[in-house]
Each structure stands twice: as C-alpha cells, then as structure tokens.
Amino acid sequence: MSFDAAYQSKTFKSVGTRPNRPDGVDKVTGRARYGADFNMPGQLVARVLRSPHAHARIKGIDTSKAEAVKGVKAIVTADDLPDLTDGDAALYAVLDNCMAREKALYDGHAVAAVAAIDEKAAKEALKLIEVDYEVLPHVVDVDAACAPDAPLLDESVFTQGVEPAPTKPSNVANRSEFGHGDVDAGFAKAEVVIERSYKTEQTHQGYIEPHACVASCNPDGTADLWVCTQGHFVYRQTCADLLGLEVSKLRVTSSEIGGGFGGKTHVWAEPVALALSRKANRPVKLVMSREEVFRASGPTSATSIDVKLGATKDGQITAGMATLRYTSGPYADMWAELGAMTSFACYDLENVKTVGLEVIVNRPKVAAYRAPSAPMAAFAVESAIDELAKEIGMDAVTLRLKNVAREGTKSSYGPVYGPIGIEATLRAAKDHPHMNAPLGENQGRGMACGFWFNFGGQTCTDLNINADGTVTLAVGTVDVGGSRASLSLIAAEELGIEYDDIKAVIADTATLGYNDMTDGSRGTFSTSMATISAARNAIEVMRQRASLMWDIPVEDIYWEDGHAHAAGSKHGNRTPLSVKEIAAEAGNTGGPIAGHSELVADGAGVSFATHICDLEVDPETGETRIKRYTVIQDAGKAVHPDYVEGQYQGGAAQGIGWALNEEYIYGEDGRLQNPGFLDYRIPVCSDLPMIDTQILEIPNPNHPYGVRGVGETSIVPPLAAIANAVSNAVDVRMTHIPISPPRILAALNEDTGN
C-alpha cells in the first residue's frame, strides 16, 4: 500500500505530551547496558598501539617480541586488514584510518593492535612492538596547510573542482562552489562593505562514553559485533566490506549509546577488533581510553573563513560572499562543502557566492559533529552581519528580518524553500522578554541565527500487535536521546491506544531491514514516518480481522480512537472492537497481526533557530560567564517536548563550550597536548545558567504530523551569539574561536593600547 507522507492537520491525543521514557528505570538504576557493559565467554582484551608522530613513514613493524609475551593471543597490523576497497576512496580512507598502512598520518594513528588474556599482558606486548618510523614534516594548521610550501600529506592529491586542473599536488583536496546572482554587481551596488576573516579551532563531540565493542568472529565465517554506535546497519556494511564478510553473516547489535553527536557514525576500532577476533579465534573486547578518544576518534574541522558583505544603508544586503577552508584530517572529505552550503542559508540574497576548500592536515580524520560544518560558517557570517548592523546603525534583529529567507526564497545552496521557520524565530526573539531585560556592568547581549538541513533516508520498522493487545515497536535507528519515547507516542497516536501499551526496542541487524544511522536529525523524523506507515498497515490488518470477526465487508469498517467501527446502520449497532479484542482473536482470524514499513523518508524539513545570549566579561582577566541564554527553534511538531527542549539545551551548551574554551591544542611536534577532560574544557554544571527554550511549530509539509528534525540546529548559533555578546559587552570583536580568556585579554589590551 502506498504511504501518503503529506502533512494533515489534526488534534493530537498522545503526541505533544510528556510521559516518562521507557528506558528511564534501566538508566537510573545502572542496568542499562552500554558499549563496555557487555562480555562474552572466553573474551580477550584488546589494546591499540598508536603513532607518537604527527607524520611518519612506517618502514617496518616487528611484532615478534610482543607475540612471545605469555597471554598474547593475536597481534594485527595493516597486513591483517588487506585492501578490499576496490577503488572506493572513501572506504579506503576508513581502512587506512583504522590501521595505518604506509604512513602514520597523525598523532594517535593506530599502527598495530594486540589481543591478550588480560590488560597487563596486552600492555606489556604493546611496549615490545617495534615500529621503524621515518619521521616526516607535518602540518596541523589550516592556513599553514594551504601555503604553497606546506609539507604535503599525499603527493597524489591535486585540488579537484578547479579548472584548469592543477599540475602540482596540494593539501587542498577539493573546491566546491554555491550561490546565484552576480556578487560583483551586488558589491557595486553596496554602500557599506564588511570584509572580515575568522578562525575556529578543532573541537570534539565529547560524548562521555568512550568507543567500545565486543567482536566475535567464528571459523565458519559468521560474526557478532556488540557496539556503541549511532548506526549499527552502517557499521555492519563497513565492517563487512573491510573484512570481506558476507553482510548477512555479520550480526551487529547496538548497545545503549553514551552520547555520539555524530562521532559514533564512523567506525574506528571495530574492524580492528573483528580482525583480532578472527586471528585469535576468540571474542575480543576493545574499549578506547579517553585519551584515545581525543587523539584517534573523529573531531570536527578547524576552519579559516573569509566573509564579505555588501549592503545599502537601509539594510538591504546586496551581496554575500564567503571562502571557507575546513580541515578534514588526513583524508579528503566534504566538510567545507557543507559549510559553504549552510553559510548564508538564513537569508534571501540576490547575489551570493560561497567557496569551500577541503584541507588535509596531520590531525585525526574528521567526523560529523552535530550539524557538521554549520556552526563555524554561522560564526563567521553572523558575526559579519552583526558588524554590518552596527556599521549602518540598525538593530541586529531588524537587519536580519529585512533580509530573512521565507517560503519561496531560493536558498543560497540551491533549492527553493517551502514553509520555514527562520522569520518566526526572529520575530519571537524580538518579542521575547529576554531581549529587553536590563544588563549590568561589563555585560552584553548577543543574538545569532542558525540553519541545518536535516536528513531523512532509508528506514525500516516493524510493529507487532501482541496477543494481549500491547504493541512491540522494533526500529533500526539507535536511540541517542529519547526517541523510543517519541516513537511510542507516535505509535500510540496512530493506533489510538495508550502510550504505556507500546514498547519500543532497537532491533539488531539480523532482525530488521536496513536503516540509515541516527544522524542528520533523522531519528525521530524518519522513524516516526515509518512508524506511522507501519501502524497504518497494522490497522489495515486489524480491519480485515474485524471483518472476519463480524463477518461483514472490510470496506464497511473504519478505524477510529483505537477501535474498529462498523460503518452506518446496516450492520446493526455493533460495539466497536478494540485492539485488545482483535488481538485476542488473532489466532482464529489469520494469525499474528503486524504492520511493517520500508521507506525512504524524503522531505526532511529544514530547520532554523535564533539564540539570545547575555554574558559578562571581566575586563581585567578576560573571564567570560554566561548569564542568560534563550533558544528559539522551529520543531515542526514537538513529539515529546521534554526531549525537544533537551536537544535545544544540549546543543546550546555544546556551542557555548566551543565558543569559550574547547579546542584541540597541538605542540610544535604535532602532538595533541590536551587529550583529556582536564584540559579539553567542556562546560561543567557551574559554568551554565538555566537554558530557556521556546519551541515553535511550523509544520513540515512532508511529514504526516508535521515533524522536523530537532537534534542539531541548536549548536549552530551559539558561537556567533557569544562573539556578538562579547562585542556588545566590552567592545572588542573576537574573530578567533574559542574566545578563551588569554585571547580576550589580548584583544582588550590591544584595544586600550595596554
């Protein structure tokens, strides 16, 4: 049966309420099982040897002494992970990142791994592996890597997307371009031009749970993997490809996940654990240390961004231009491209052009981090727009409203927008009491906007009606922040039954069809769509069963409020049949009742937010404290408002940390100086105020309930909102994130000539 995903306005009974989450008790009693909380009989402990060099050729690895250590059962190097990637450059990058082949490309790059009967033997073996390195010149800074004389990571990289094709290799792997109109003409019309350069440092998702897995390869070619991941189906495919396994024979079970934010969308150690298990013929448990997480999983890009804005004095932006350089780690990727797409997405511009440059450096392979690439682009553009507002003497919100994108606007990255929420968030900000609250000495208020695409993707869901009329909902998208609660609400809504009668579980890869991972804010959006579709299919089955039970044509039965009703008077005044009543008879009416759904969830509605931030700067020390923070964001429809608010607050907190203190700090030797939570300074409880939220609901026309993804956009505005607030507090314009105390004090000194 075809599924109609179009939005239909309706009054909700379950959706929009705030019931307790189904996994709550497990998580407050310590019973929930995360990646490291699983064990198998006979399991070995794995440890990984990592490069101490930022860039070095691996001339040889001698594992013989390590193999002789008592208790060591297997040692693997790149030789144990032969290249099966068949020309797939992206997959090859994953392979090379899991285990360095010819060169170690960053501090922390895996070069060998050991499986042993205990930690002690594994550690002893690591010390005895002899790696012969030829240390090579390295480069970690984004601008330094773009310089013509920079050390090259890969002699075979020639900038793509440039005509004519360059003849010399470069660390700039790719150039992308977006926009429309004629920016030169636009700048010619401008009465005011703002031109600035910005820089942001590399940050990490900082999930509290380190990567962990248990891998078990059997001699018959079957394998099991228990792992914390945002997408077990994707992990299955990647691991099967890298190890030459048949997809059906590798069963991947996702554990509870202790945070991911994009960082658990990519495999790191899982193929290594499988290779160790295959070689040792024993299950292998591999848990990264926190230091390994920082050094060798995937942080976000460091960036360098130039922005040019032209406007008339009445606040009409005549042209916008940006050049965005994003590091991707040692392998080419598409992070700058995403930055270039998102940078001007909030605005309706006649002339706009953005250029993205992907820069490879001797840092870990970049992974997605919550609205990946958008926060840095927004920092640059929203800072420049604030400066433009000051320059022409216009209120920051008013200037944005004057140029805001609306339904029908051709976006800076191409598509024409449907109904969108940016204008509504700006108007809500303008009317918000926060906007007019008084400020104290050395305090400033800043605001900024943010955009994220949201994704849909492949989704498969099973909905089983049990004999007692309760419902088991099996989904394939990992629950990273409460989606089992939201999806149970959706199923309850569609079936017309109680939330408590639904039990949502995350199925493993052997028991459900393929699902894309929980990323792109797609978890609730796409799986709720599949859940609605599955519920509708189950209702169809239940109508047929009711027709058998009543012996009347199915066409005369309609579904309402959780019951099958006989239409009209010709069938007498039949008491409607509940789900429980129909389910109880299932054995006599055709067997188990279920609804399935397989779909590609198209039409994820784009998402916008506006944030307002008050902060105070100590002009003598550069210390910055957030005093008040408000998030206003369009959710389309908030399925479980508590968890929507939670996404808004969590994204804002991560953005605040990014803006003020978080950064990868590299030494002259190219080694990471702060691979721990002591000196990689994520916000602690006492750093933050309560974070106020305002949920707007502008329905997404492409979802039956109007739902949009809500997970990511909230991290986009904070960098600029904070930079703008600092500017308003102490009148220095910070163009380098993080705005750490030494940077702010230096700027204040420069300002006062101190």
Place this chain on the structure above:
Amino acid sequence: MSSIAVSTTINDDDVEFLCQPDETLLDVLRNRLGLMGAKEGCGTGDCGACSTIMDGRVVCSCLVLGAEAQGKTIETIEGMANGSELHPLQTKFIEHAALQCGVCTPGFLMAAKALLDTNPNPTETEIRFWLAGNLCRCTGYDKIVRAVQDAAAEMRGEPA
C-alpha cells in the same frame, strides 16, 4: 603481583574479593563484582561517571584502589533504590527528562544523593558547584538541576 584479599560492605552486603594492588575500585566493581552501573568515562577523575559513595563521601571510584575498600562502606547506583521503590532522585530524573543518553546518570545520582544527604535544601548555585565534577554532554545540565531541586523539595516533604 600477588592478589590482595579485601573485605568490605557494598550496598549493605558483606562482600569479599581479591584484587591486584594496582586495580581500581571501579575495575573491581565492574569486572569482578558485576556492578557495572558505574561507568568509566575518563579514568582520571575528570568526568564523575564512576561516582560512588565511600564512608559517606562521594568519590570517583577510578581514583580509589580496590585494596582501599578494606573495611569501608560503599554505596553504588545498584543499591540506590529500595527494592522496587526508586529513590526520589531516580524518580525525578525520569520525570524531568534529566537524562538523554544516560551514561552519566548513575554518577550524577550518586553525587546528588551525597549532596542531599548533607544539605537537604541546596541553592541552585550550590547544586551546580557540587555537581561540577559530573560531566554531562547531552542536557546542558538544566533539567538535571531542576530534577535535583524537585527531589530535594519532595524529600523535605514540601508539596510539589
């Protein structure tokens, strides 16, 4: 290295175990005693996910040796509920959606319990500074602080 025999009290039960001299209490709890509610987020005392209460003080169990548990009284998340009755903090964390991924939650609950055991009516500032050693990357702390405030009020017997 030879193992050390340790007798201790965990969640009101007498417990005996053997451990290595360099083995942490966290590893003992997780690997030897099956008490996996305490999580290792860092192993260096910076994240608080392994928080347990030892002789009335909340500690990072990753920074305590197993051998030091000798003669101590230890509370872990597994002992927080009274049978089927959740502790008010546990109930309020669920009700306030004070967890998203939940991996930091056992540590927060242990730390918050230690706070309310000594200070039944903490201010928001006191809560925030007391919990500064427990990192949460999902929630922005807002709903956690509210849950602690609400649990404290309930435990004081104030009407909701």
Place this chain on the structure above:
Amino acid sequence: MRYERPDTINDATALLADAQAKSFILAGGTDLLVRMQSDEFAAELIVDIKSIPGMGDITQTDDGFVIGAAVPAAALSEHNALCAAWPGVVEAANLIGSTQIQGRCTMVGNLCNASPAADSVPALVAANARVRIAGPSGTREADVVDIPTGPGSTSLEKGEFVEAIVLPNADGKTGDAYLRFIPRTEMDIAVVGVGVTLTLNEDDTVASARIALGAVGPKVMLVEDAAAALVGNALTDAALEAMGAACSAAASPIDDKRGTVAFRKQVVGVLARRAAQTAYTRAGGK
C-alpha cells in the same frame, strides 16, 4: 608492585627506605591514581598511610593547627576553628578538583605532587606553614616553601614522607586569602594562583605581608618585593598597584595549553590585588 598499609610511621618509613625501586605514598590518591593510568607508570611499592593513627586528624594546639597527611580537603571545611583562622588556606584546598576529589585529596599530597599549579601551596606558603617530615632517622620540620624543588620534584630524602602540615595561629589582626584563575568555574588546573596573608597594625596599616604565587614559575614563589610594597602602608590603590606590579614582575611563567606568558604575568597582578583586598578585610582592615 606491592600495596602496603602500615600501622605506624616507623613501619612506613622502613618500607620506603627498603624499597629498591620507585615507591609512592598513597593518601587521597587523586594524583597518584591518575599517574598509574599511564602506560609508562612503574612502581615497586605503594604505601597507604591512612591506617597510621593521626594521619586523618586535624589537631588544634597552643601553637596552631596540625593537619594530618591524609586529611581530605572536604574535612578542612568542616573544621570551624581552622576555617575561622585560615579561611584562605581552606578555600585554596577546597578549590582542588571536584566534590569527588575533595572527598579524597589532601594538602600534603597537593604539596608533594610538586605541581607548580597546586592550589593549596601558595596559600600555605603565605600562611607561613611548615611540614613535619617523618624519616628513617626521626622527625624533622621544614617550611612548606622549601618542599617543592621544581615540577614533580621535592626536597624529601629517600625514606621520608610528610606526616603533617603545621599551621601557626593567626595572631592579632591577621587575614589570608587565595585566588586563582581558571577558564571555567570548576575542574581546571590553576592558570595563575595567588595566596596572600596580611597582618595589620592597630591603625590598619600593614605590619607584615606574605604573598605567594603559583603557576607562574617552576615552583611556588614568595615575592618579597610585593610584600614590601604593602608593609607600612594602608591598603591604598597605589600600594596595591605597586604590589600587583611586583607580582607581575616576579612571575616567570611559560606558554602552555593553559595560558600564555603575557596572560599569566598580567593576571597574577590582578589576582594579587584582589586577594590582598580580601585578606585585608579578613584581617579586620577598614
């Protein structure tokens, strides 16, 4: 590696003296266990001193306070007389790490770990605290300032360990304060730390001053020039400026992941002024 929990000081010093390779004292363990995480860590012996009588006690004597080596920082803030006499010392110790760390960490550990950024050390030096050191040949005392000799190294001899900190009475109009700078509100290592103890004359001019800086050199430093800028004066803006400038001048920090040379030199003067103001008020100055 062995773990030993002796019951007497003599047993502890004998264990330490007999150790062939590296040995460590375990009290709170909040530094030691972090070091033990490292793959490079190697030790023959860990001596847990918490079963030795007195190690966990705070004793008030005629001369001041004796604080056992295993007293956790949290216990300091629960001792009313100590808080009244040396609020700056207690505050400094209470800034070390989180609540969880507070339940375990000790001032002696903070001192003997010999980090230049140790929070309690500048406050102890400003308070003119001494340490009681147990060793194979008996007990000796030393000034706190003389214990660290550089990052990670101390003046303790083989077989010796610090058994207690000895704080004098805060006689007359005396007040102390400690301030540090960290980027966040909690959980960071001091980028700059300043401990100040002031004793005032009856007319509220400064009779004596001790100003100690942390995290701006290889070890804690007592800045005589800064003290001299205050002694004999009321706490005027000019005196404070001169004192802060002396601190900035004395500081010899490095650039690292926690701060820059310029930042540290500037902020140490700012914090010294603010800490002196607090110490002055606590001393009863008006």
